[in-house]
Amino acid sequence: MAESKYLVVVQFLRELIQKEEVKVGEYLPSENDLCSRFSVTRTTVRRAMDQLMKEGFIEKQHGRGSRVRERRKSLGLLTVKGFSEAVGSNVQTEILQKPVLIQSKPPFTFLKGDTIESEFCIYFERLRKVNDIPVMIEKNWVPGVSLSGLIDSEFVDGSFFKTLSRDFQIEIIGSEHILRAESANSKIAALLNLQNGSPVLHISVKFSTSNPDIHIFSELYCNTTQFPVGNSYYMNQ
Amino acid sequence: MAESKYLVVVQFLRELIQKEEVKVGEYLPSENDLCSRFSVTRTTVRRAMDQLMKEGFIEKQHGRGSRVRERRKSLGLLTVKGFSEAVGSNVQTEILQKPVLIQSKPPFTFLKGDTIESEFCIYFERLRKVNDIPVMIEKNWVPGVSLSGLIDSEFVDGSFFKTLSRDFQIEIIGSEHILRAESANSKIAALLNLQNGSPVLHISVKFSTSNPDIHIFSELYCNTTQFPVGNSYYMNQ
Protein backbone atom coordinates (compact mmCIF):
# COMPACT_ATOMS: atom_id res chain seq x y z
CA MET A 1 0.00 0.00 0.00
CA ALA A 2 1.14 3.54 -0.66
CA GLU A 3 0.59 5.29 2.66
CA SER A 4 -2.01 4.47 5.24
CA LYS A 5 -4.89 6.90 5.37
CA TYR A 6 -4.46 7.42 9.04
CA LEU A 7 -0.87 8.51 8.46
CA VAL A 8 -2.08 11.17 6.06
CA VAL A 9 -4.23 12.55 8.83
CA VAL A 10 -1.34 12.31 11.29
CA GLN A 11 0.86 14.25 8.89
CA PHE A 12 -1.81 16.89 8.38
CA LEU A 13 -2.30 17.42 12.09
CA ARG A 14 1.40 17.34 12.89
CA GLU A 15 1.98 20.17 10.44
CA LEU A 16 -0.90 22.17 11.88
CA ILE A 17 0.83 21.93 15.22
CA GLN A 18 4.39 22.45 14.07
CA LYS A 19 3.51 25.50 12.03
CA GLU A 20 1.50 26.72 14.98
CA GLU A 21 -1.65 27.15 12.96
CA VAL A 22 -3.14 25.59 16.05
CA LYS A 23 -1.20 26.79 19.06
CA VAL A 24 -0.59 25.22 22.43
CA GLY A 25 -3.86 25.12 24.34
CA GLU A 26 -6.05 25.55 21.27
CA TYR A 27 -8.37 22.88 19.92
CA LEU A 28 -7.85 20.81 16.80
CA PRO A 29 -10.70 20.22 14.33
CA SER A 30 -13.19 17.75 15.78
CA GLU A 31 -13.05 14.12 14.81
CA ASN A 32 -16.18 14.37 12.70
CA ASP A 33 -14.80 17.41 10.95
CA LEU A 34 -11.66 15.50 10.04
CA CYS A 35 -13.76 12.56 8.86
CA SER A 36 -15.52 14.62 6.23
CA ARG A 37 -12.40 16.60 5.38
CA PHE A 38 -10.49 13.44 4.48
CA SER A 39 -13.44 11.22 3.55
CA VAL A 40 -12.54 8.62 6.10
CA THR A 41 -14.36 7.05 8.99
CA ARG A 42 -13.99 8.02 12.59
CA THR A 43 -12.04 4.84 13.29
CA THR A 44 -9.33 6.11 10.99
CA VAL A 45 -9.32 9.61 12.40
CA ARG A 46 -9.22 8.29 15.93
CA ARG A 47 -6.27 6.15 15.06
CA ALA A 48 -4.42 9.21 13.86
CA MET A 49 -5.30 11.05 17.06
CA ASP A 50 -4.06 8.13 19.14
CA GLN A 51 -0.76 8.30 17.33
CA LEU A 52 -0.40 11.99 18.07
CA MET A 53 -1.30 11.36 21.67
CA LYS A 54 1.42 8.76 21.95
CA GLU A 55 3.84 11.28 20.51
CA GLY A 56 2.79 13.75 23.14
CA PHE A 57 1.36 16.37 20.78
CA ILE A 58 -2.22 16.46 21.98
CA GLU A 59 -4.50 15.67 24.85
CA LYS A 60 -8.11 14.64 24.50
CA GLN A 61 -10.94 16.00 26.58
CA HIS A 62 -14.15 14.05 26.67
CA GLY A 63 -17.02 16.22 25.55
CA ARG A 64 -14.82 19.17 24.62
CA GLY A 65 -12.25 18.30 22.00
CA SER A 66 -8.58 17.60 21.45
CA ARG A 67 -6.11 20.24 22.46
CA VAL A 68 -2.51 20.88 21.52
CA ARG A 69 -0.29 20.09 24.44
CA GLU A 70 2.82 21.76 25.66
CA ARG A 71 5.51 19.81 23.87
CA ARG A 72 6.70 16.89 25.89
CA LYS A 73 9.47 17.91 28.17
CA SER A 74 12.30 15.75 29.22
CA LEU A 75 12.22 13.20 26.49
CA GLY A 76 14.85 10.97 27.80
CA LEU A 77 16.80 13.07 30.21
CA LEU A 78 17.37 16.34 28.49
CA THR A 79 15.41 18.51 30.82
CA VAL A 80 17.27 19.93 33.70
CA LYS A 81 14.60 20.45 36.25
CA GLY A 82 14.22 24.15 36.52
CA PHE A 83 14.82 24.75 32.85
CA SER A 84 11.25 23.82 32.10
CA GLU A 85 9.77 25.79 34.96
CA ALA A 86 11.83 28.83 34.06
CA VAL A 87 10.44 28.57 30.52
CA GLY A 88 13.07 30.69 28.93
CA SER A 89 12.82 33.72 31.13
CA ASN A 90 15.70 32.81 33.38
CA VAL A 91 17.42 30.44 31.00
CA GLN A 92 20.47 31.37 29.00
CA THR A 93 22.23 29.35 26.38
CA GLU A 94 25.82 30.11 25.58
CA ILE A 95 27.09 28.73 22.30
CA LEU A 96 30.52 27.28 22.89
CA GLN A 97 30.72 25.96 19.34
CA LYS A 98 28.31 26.72 16.51
CA PRO A 99 27.29 23.76 14.32
CA VAL A 100 30.25 22.80 12.14
CA LEU A 101 31.16 19.87 9.96
CA ILE A 102 34.02 17.91 11.45
CA GLN A 103 35.81 14.85 10.21
CA SER A 104 35.32 12.49 13.11
CA LYS A 105 32.77 10.28 14.77
CA PRO A 106 30.89 10.51 18.05
CA PRO A 107 33.16 9.49 20.91
CA PHE A 108 30.93 6.61 21.90
CA THR A 109 28.36 4.21 20.56
CA PHE A 110 25.81 2.04 22.31
CA LEU A 111 26.88 -1.59 22.38
CA LYS A 112 25.11 -3.82 19.87
CA GLY A 113 27.35 -3.43 16.82
CA ASP A 114 26.32 0.17 16.51
CA THR A 115 28.59 1.19 13.70
CA ILE A 116 28.59 4.63 12.20
CA GLU A 117 29.62 4.68 8.57
CA SER A 118 30.04 8.31 7.80
CA GLU A 119 33.41 9.87 8.55
CA PHE A 120 31.73 13.23 9.06
CA CYS A 121 29.67 14.76 11.80
CA ILE A 122 27.88 17.94 12.49
CA TYR A 123 29.08 19.04 15.89
CA PHE A 124 28.01 21.75 18.29
CA GLU A 125 28.50 22.54 21.92
CA ARG A 126 26.49 24.62 24.33
CA LEU A 127 26.53 25.78 27.91
CA ARG A 128 23.16 26.07 29.61
CA LYS A 129 22.62 28.47 32.45
CA VAL A 130 19.82 29.35 34.80
CA ASN A 131 19.93 32.76 36.43
CA ASP A 132 23.41 33.00 34.96
CA ILE A 133 24.50 29.97 36.91
CA PRO A 134 25.98 27.36 34.54
CA VAL A 135 24.21 24.04 35.03
CA MET A 136 24.94 21.91 31.99
CA ILE A 137 27.49 21.42 29.25
CA GLU A 138 26.10 19.78 26.16
CA LYS A 139 28.18 18.32 23.32
CA ASN A 140 26.28 17.06 20.29
CA TRP A 141 27.19 14.97 17.27
CA VAL A 142 25.01 14.33 14.23
CA PRO A 143 26.72 11.77 11.99
CA GLY A 144 26.42 12.18 8.22
CA VAL A 145 25.74 15.22 6.14
CA SER A 146 21.99 14.83 5.69
CA LEU A 147 21.32 17.81 7.91
CA SER A 148 24.03 20.07 6.57
CA GLY A 149 21.46 22.85 6.53
CA LEU A 150 22.17 23.09 10.24
CA ILE A 151 25.73 24.24 9.73
CA ASP A 152 26.39 27.68 11.13
CA SER A 153 22.65 28.08 11.66
CA GLU A 154 20.80 29.40 14.66
CA PHE A 155 18.07 27.27 16.18
CA VAL A 156 14.36 28.03 16.37
CA ASP A 157 13.88 29.56 19.81
CA GLY A 158 17.33 28.26 20.64
CA SER A 159 15.95 24.73 20.52
CA PHE A 160 17.68 22.08 18.47
CA PHE A 161 14.73 19.68 18.59
CA LYS A 162 12.25 22.37 17.60
CA THR A 163 14.47 23.17 14.64
CA LEU A 164 14.60 19.52 13.64
CA SER A 165 10.84 19.27 13.88
CA ARG A 166 9.89 22.47 12.13
CA ASP A 167 12.54 22.75 9.44
CA PHE A 168 13.29 19.12 8.73
CA GLN A 169 10.11 17.31 9.85
CA ILE A 170 12.27 15.06 11.98
CA GLU A 171 10.78 13.91 15.27
CA ILE A 172 12.63 12.41 18.18
CA ILE A 173 11.07 9.02 18.79
CA GLY A 174 13.32 7.63 21.46
CA SER A 175 16.60 7.72 23.25
CA GLU A 176 19.08 5.64 25.18
CA HIS A 177 21.18 6.90 28.02
CA ILE A 178 24.11 5.94 30.13
CA LEU A 179 24.50 7.83 33.36
CA ARG A 180 27.46 8.18 35.63
CA ALA A 181 28.33 10.24 38.66
CA GLU A 182 31.84 11.52 38.10
CA SER A 183 34.32 13.96 39.50
CA ALA A 184 34.58 17.06 37.34
CA ASN A 185 37.88 17.49 35.53
CA SER A 186 39.43 20.92 35.37
CA LYS A 187 37.84 21.93 32.05
CA ILE A 188 34.34 20.84 33.06
CA ALA A 189 34.72 22.30 36.53
CA ALA A 190 35.82 25.65 35.11
CA LEU A 191 32.86 25.89 32.76
CA LEU A 192 30.41 24.88 35.47
CA ASN A 193 31.99 27.12 38.10
CA LEU A 194 32.76 24.21 40.34
CA GLN A 195 35.77 23.11 42.30
CA ASN A 196 37.93 20.47 40.71
CA GLY A 197 36.65 17.04 41.62
CA SER A 198 33.11 18.08 42.49
CA PRO A 199 30.52 15.46 41.62
CA VAL A 200 28.85 16.00 38.23
CA LEU A 201 26.30 13.92 36.41
CA HIS A 202 27.65 12.64 33.10
CA ILE A 203 25.01 11.44 30.62
CA SER A 204 25.72 9.86 27.26
CA VAL A 205 22.66 9.96 25.03
CA LYS A 206 21.75 8.40 21.73
CA PHE A 207 18.57 9.76 20.17
CA SER A 208 16.58 7.91 17.54
CA THR A 209 14.50 9.92 15.12
CA SER A 210 11.62 9.38 12.74
CA ASN A 211 14.29 9.00 10.06
CA PRO A 212 15.87 5.62 10.81
CA ASP A 213 19.15 6.74 9.28
CA ILE A 214 19.57 9.72 11.56
CA HIS A 215 20.73 9.45 15.12
CA ILE A 216 21.97 12.12 17.43
CA PHE A 217 24.62 11.63 20.06
CA SER A 218 25.11 13.84 23.06
CA GLU A 219 27.40 14.07 26.03
CA LEU A 220 26.02 16.03 28.95
CA TYR A 221 27.77 17.20 32.09
CA CYS A 222 25.39 18.50 34.70
CA ASN A 223 25.83 20.34 37.94
CA THR A 224 22.90 18.88 39.83
CA THR A 225 23.30 20.67 43.13
CA GLN A 226 20.76 23.39 42.44
CA PHE A 227 19.08 21.91 39.37
CA PRO A 228 18.73 18.18 39.54
CA VAL A 229 17.84 16.28 36.41
CA GLY A 230 14.22 15.24 36.18
CA ASN A 231 12.70 12.53 34.08
CA SER A 232 9.38 10.85 33.79
CA TYR A 233 8.09 7.91 31.91
CA TYR A 234 4.52 6.85 31.43
CA MET A 235 3.46 3.89 29.41
CA ASN A 236 -0.06 4.95 28.54
CA GLN A 237 -0.67 8.22 26.80
CA MET B 1 -20.23 1.61 32.34
CA ALA B 2 -19.05 -1.27 34.43
CA GLU B 3 -15.80 -2.30 32.77
CA SER B 4 -14.91 -1.97 29.14
CA LYS B 5 -15.00 -5.19 27.19
CA TYR B 6 -11.51 -4.68 25.90
CA LEU B 7 -10.25 -4.43 29.48
CA VAL B 8 -11.75 -7.82 30.22
CA VAL B 9 -9.71 -9.24 27.38
CA VAL B 10 -6.61 -7.38 28.59
CA GLN B 11 -7.10 -8.85 32.04
CA PHE B 12 -7.54 -12.34 30.62
CA LEU B 13 -4.38 -12.14 28.55
CA ARG B 14 -2.36 -10.51 31.29
CA GLU B 15 -3.15 -13.37 33.60
CA LEU B 16 -2.27 -15.92 30.93
CA ILE B 17 1.15 -14.30 30.74
CA GLN B 18 1.69 -13.68 34.43
CA LYS B 19 0.78 -17.23 35.37
CA GLU B 20 3.00 -18.40 32.53
CA GLU B 21 0.25 -20.43 30.92
CA VAL B 22 1.72 -18.89 27.82
CA LYS B 23 5.46 -18.55 28.29
CA VAL B 24 7.95 -16.11 26.83
CA GLY B 25 8.29 -16.81 23.11
CA GLU B 26 5.02 -18.72 22.85
CA TYR B 27 1.99 -17.51 20.92
CA LEU B 28 -1.23 -16.19 22.38
CA PRO B 29 -4.61 -17.28 21.03
CA SER B 30 -5.28 -15.65 17.67
CA GLU B 31 -7.40 -12.56 17.40
CA ASN B 32 -10.29 -14.44 15.82
CA ASP B 33 -10.09 -17.06 18.53
CA LEU B 34 -10.39 -14.38 21.19
CA CYS B 35 -13.29 -12.79 19.30
CA SER B 36 -15.42 -15.90 19.55
CA ARG B 37 -14.21 -16.72 23.05
CA PHE B 38 -15.42 -13.37 24.39
CA SER B 39 -18.18 -12.69 21.84
CA VAL B 40 -16.66 -9.42 20.76
CA THR B 41 -15.48 -8.03 17.48
CA ARG B 42 -11.92 -7.94 16.27
CA THR B 43 -11.77 -4.19 16.87
CA THR B 44 -12.23 -4.84 20.56
CA VAL B 45 -9.73 -7.67 20.68
CA ARG B 46 -7.18 -5.64 18.76
CA ARG B 47 -7.61 -2.81 21.18
CA ALA B 48 -6.77 -5.15 24.03
CA MET B 49 -3.72 -6.41 22.17
CA ASP B 50 -2.57 -2.84 21.54
CA GLN B 51 -2.80 -2.17 25.23
CA LEU B 52 -0.64 -5.18 26.04
CA MET B 53 1.85 -4.13 23.39
CA LYS B 54 2.11 -0.70 24.96
CA GLU B 55 2.73 -2.37 28.29
CA GLY B 56 5.52 -4.38 26.73
CA PHE B 57 3.97 -7.81 27.24
CA ILE B 58 3.65 -8.97 23.65
CA GLU B 59 4.94 -8.48 20.15
CA LYS B 60 2.88 -8.99 17.03
CA GLN B 61 4.07 -10.80 13.93
CA HIS B 62 2.18 -10.22 10.74
CA GLY B 63 0.97 -13.50 9.33
CA ARG B 64 2.08 -15.52 12.33
CA GLY B 65 0.55 -14.37 15.58
CA SER B 66 1.23 -12.52 18.78
CA ARG B 67 4.01 -13.72 21.00
CA VAL B 68 4.84 -13.15 24.64
CA ARG B 69 7.85 -10.92 24.98
CA GLU B 70 10.66 -10.94 27.47
CA ARG B 71 9.48 -8.56 30.16
CA ARG B 72 10.58 -4.99 29.66
CA LYS B 73 13.79 -4.21 31.41
CA SER B 74 14.80 -0.87 32.79
CA LEU B 75 11.46 0.68 33.30
CA GLY B 76 12.38 4.10 34.39
CA LEU B 77 15.89 3.91 35.68
CA LEU B 78 15.90 0.88 37.85
CA THR B 79 18.20 -1.23 35.79
CA VAL B 80 21.80 -0.90 36.58
CA LYS B 81 23.49 -1.76 33.35
CA GLY B 82 25.10 -5.08 33.97
CA PHE B 83 22.35 -6.32 36.24
CA SER B 84 20.22 -7.22 33.28
CA GLU B 85 23.05 -8.75 31.25
CA ALA B 86 24.18 -10.81 34.19
CA VAL B 87 20.60 -12.13 34.54
CA GLY B 88 20.97 -13.29 38.06
CA SER B 89 24.07 -15.39 37.70
CA ASN B 90 26.47 -12.78 38.98
CA VAL B 91 23.94 -10.68 40.81
CA GLN B 92 23.46 -10.78 44.55
CA THR B 93 20.86 -9.03 46.60
CA GLU B 94 21.48 -8.44 50.25
CA ILE B 95 18.44 -7.62 52.34
CA LEU B 96 19.33 -4.79 54.66
CA GLN B 97 15.78 -4.53 55.95
CA LYS B 98 12.94 -6.95 55.27
CA PRO B 99 9.54 -5.39 54.50
CA VAL B 100 8.12 -3.93 57.70
CA LEU B 101 5.29 -1.62 58.59
CA ILE B 102 6.59 1.68 59.87
CA GLN B 103 4.77 4.73 61.10
CA SER B 104 6.17 7.39 58.81
CA LYS B 105 5.96 8.72 55.30
CA PRO B 106 8.36 8.63 52.37
CA PRO B 107 11.11 11.22 52.81
CA PHE B 108 10.14 13.08 49.65
CA THR B 109 7.22 13.76 47.35
CA PHE B 110 7.11 15.07 43.82
CA LEU B 111 5.98 18.70 43.73
CA LYS B 112 2.39 19.20 42.60
CA GLY B 113 0.59 18.95 45.93
CA ASP B 114 1.49 15.32 46.18
CA THR B 115 0.10 14.57 49.58
CA ILE B 116 0.22 11.20 51.19
CA GLU B 117 -2.60 10.60 53.61
CA SER B 118 -1.66 7.39 55.30
CA GLU B 119 0.59 7.62 58.32
CA PHE B 120 1.93 4.16 57.59
CA CYS B 121 4.36 2.72 55.09
CA ILE B 122 5.76 -0.61 54.16
CA TYR B 123 9.50 -0.13 54.07
CA PHE B 124 12.37 -2.28 52.90
CA GLU B 125 15.98 -1.77 52.02
CA ARG B 126 18.35 -3.75 49.84
CA LEU B 127 21.94 -3.74 48.70
CA ARG B 128 22.58 -4.91 45.14
CA LYS B 129 25.88 -6.43 44.16
CA VAL B 130 27.48 -7.68 40.99
CA ASN B 131 30.32 -10.15 41.37
CA ASP B 132 30.12 -9.34 45.07
CA ILE B 133 30.89 -5.71 44.35
CA PRO B 134 28.19 -3.50 45.89
CA VAL B 135 26.74 -1.20 43.25
CA MET B 136 23.45 0.09 44.55
CA ILE B 137 21.60 0.80 47.76
CA GLU B 138 17.86 0.81 47.42
CA LYS B 139 15.37 2.15 49.97
CA ASN B 140 11.69 1.64 49.28
CA TRP B 141 8.48 3.01 50.72
CA VAL B 142 4.95 1.84 49.94
CA PRO B 143 2.45 4.15 51.65
CA GLY B 144 -0.72 2.62 53.07
CA VAL B 145 -1.49 -0.85 54.22
CA SER B 146 -3.12 -2.19 51.05
CA LEU B 147 -0.17 -4.43 50.38
CA SER B 148 0.35 -5.65 53.90
CA GLY B 149 0.74 -9.13 52.46
CA LEU B 150 4.26 -8.05 51.62
CA ILE B 151 5.30 -7.71 55.22
CA ASP B 152 8.12 -10.06 56.14
CA SER B 153 7.67 -11.79 52.80
CA GLU B 154 10.27 -12.89 50.30
CA PHE B 155 9.94 -11.74 46.71
CA VAL B 156 9.34 -13.88 43.64
CA ASP B 157 12.80 -14.48 42.19
CA GLY B 158 14.00 -11.69 44.47
CA SER B 159 12.04 -9.22 42.35
CA PHE B 160 9.68 -6.76 43.96
CA PHE B 161 7.96 -5.85 40.69
CA LYS B 162 7.47 -9.48 39.72
CA THR B 163 5.88 -10.06 43.10
CA LEU B 164 3.56 -7.10 42.64
CA SER B 165 2.55 -8.35 39.22
CA ARG B 166 2.09 -12.01 40.00
CA ASP B 167 0.65 -11.91 43.51
CA PHE B 168 -1.23 -8.64 43.46
CA GLN B 169 -1.96 -8.02 39.77
CA ILE B 170 -0.38 -4.61 40.11
CA GLU B 171 1.57 -3.35 37.12
CA ILE B 172 4.02 -0.50 37.06
CA ILE B 173 2.71 1.97 34.52
CA GLY B 174 5.13 4.84 34.93
CA SER B 175 7.66 6.59 37.05
CA GLU B 176 9.19 9.93 37.80
CA HIS B 177 12.77 10.48 38.78
CA ILE B 178 15.03 13.10 40.16
CA LEU B 179 18.72 12.51 39.68
CA ARG B 180 21.67 14.06 41.40
CA ALA B 181 25.38 13.47 41.47
CA GLU B 182 26.43 13.65 45.09
CA SER B 183 29.34 12.93 47.35
CA ALA B 184 28.83 9.77 49.34
CA ASN B 185 28.38 10.23 53.05
CA SER B 186 30.06 7.85 55.42
CA LYS B 187 27.18 5.40 55.70
CA ILE B 188 26.60 5.20 51.95
CA ALA B 189 30.32 5.02 51.25
CA ALA B 190 30.77 2.19 53.72
CA LEU B 191 27.99 0.11 52.20
CA LEU B 192 29.24 0.71 48.66
CA ASN B 193 32.88 0.15 49.55
CA LEU B 194 33.86 3.64 48.49
CA GLN B 195 35.95 6.36 50.01
CA ASN B 196 34.09 9.10 51.79
CA GLY B 197 33.11 11.82 49.35
CA SER B 198 33.28 9.68 46.21
CA PRO B 199 30.71 10.66 43.58
CA VAL B 200 27.54 8.57 43.70
CA LEU B 201 24.38 8.81 41.67
CA HIS B 202 21.38 9.56 43.85
CA ILE B 203 17.98 8.83 42.28
CA SER B 204 14.62 9.57 43.85
CA VAL B 205 11.85 7.62 42.18
CA LYS B 206 8.08 7.70 42.34
CA PHE B 207 6.37 4.80 40.63
CA SER B 208 2.78 4.85 39.50
CA THR B 209 0.88 1.60 39.27
CA SER B 210 -2.23 0.26 37.62
CA ASN B 211 -3.93 0.94 40.95
CA PRO B 212 -4.21 4.72 41.05
CA ASP B 213 -4.14 4.69 44.85
CA ILE B 214 -0.83 2.89 45.08
CA HIS B 215 2.49 4.58 44.52
CA ILE B 216 5.94 3.39 45.35
CA PHE B 217 8.78 5.63 46.41
CA SER B 218 12.43 4.72 46.20
CA GLU B 219 15.75 6.28 46.98
CA LEU B 220 18.70 4.81 45.13
CA TYR B 221 22.39 5.38 45.66
CA CYS B 222 24.53 4.00 42.86
CA ASN B 223 28.22 3.47 42.40
CA THR B 224 28.43 4.04 38.67
CA THR B 225 32.14 3.57 38.13
CA GLN B 226 31.93 -0.02 36.97
CA PHE B 227 28.20 -0.28 36.39
CA PRO B 228 26.70 2.87 34.95
CA VAL B 229 22.96 3.27 34.99
CA GLY B 230 21.31 2.63 31.65
CA ASN B 231 17.94 3.76 30.48
CA SER B 232 16.04 3.79 27.25
CA TYR B 233 12.83 5.28 26.14
CA TYR B 234 10.91 4.64 22.97
CA MET B 235 7.64 6.27 22.19
CA ASN B 236 6.13 3.64 19.94
CA GLN B 237 5.86 0.19 21.40
Added chain:
DNA sequence: TAGTGGTCTAGACCACGGT
Protein backbone atom coordinates in the same frame (compact mmCIF):
# COMPACT_ATOMS: atom_id res chain seq x y z
C1' DT C 1 -29.99 20.24 23.47
C1' DA C 2 -26.17 19.99 20.25
C1' DG C 3 -21.56 18.70 19.71
C1' DT C 4 -17.70 16.32 21.39
C1' DG C 5 -15.01 12.21 22.37
C1' DG C 6 -15.41 6.84 24.13
C1' DT C 7 -16.83 2.24 23.10
C1' DC C 8 -18.46 -1.22 20.10
C1' DT C 9 -20.62 -4.01 16.18
C1' DA C 10 -20.43 -6.55 11.76
C1' DG C 11 -18.66 -6.76 8.28
C1' DA C 12 -14.79 -6.07 4.09
C1' DC C 13 -10.34 -6.49 1.71
C1' DC C 14 -5.37 -6.74 1.96
C1' DA C 15 -0.48 -8.48 3.06
C1' DC C 16 2.23 -11.85 5.13
C1' DG C 17 3.74 -16.67 6.81
C1' DG C 18 3.70 -21.24 6.40
C1' DT C 19 1.70 -25.81 4.15
Added chain:
DNA sequence: CCGTGGTCTAGACCACTAG
Protein backbone atom coordinates in the same frame (compact mmCIF):
# COMPACT_ATOMS: atom_id res chain seq x y z
C1' DC D 1 -4.01 -22.60 0.07
C1' DC D 2 -5.53 -21.15 4.76
C1' DG D 3 -4.94 -18.67 8.93
C1' DT D 4 -2.69 -14.79 10.81
C1' DG D 5 -2.47 -9.88 11.71
C1' DG D 6 -3.15 -4.77 9.26
C1' DT D 7 -6.30 -1.42 7.50
C1' DC D 8 -10.75 0.41 6.77
C1' DT D 9 -15.92 1.23 6.22
C1' DA D 10 -20.55 2.59 7.93
C1' DG D 11 -22.89 2.63 11.04
C1' DA D 12 -24.73 2.53 16.49
C1' DC D 13 -25.17 4.02 21.30
C1' DC D 14 -23.20 6.14 25.36
C1' DA D 15 -20.94 9.78 28.48
C1' DC D 16 -19.33 14.21 29.01
C1' DT D 17 -19.27 19.48 28.31
C1' DA D 18 -21.31 23.62 27.42
C1' DG D 19 -24.70 27.04 26.14
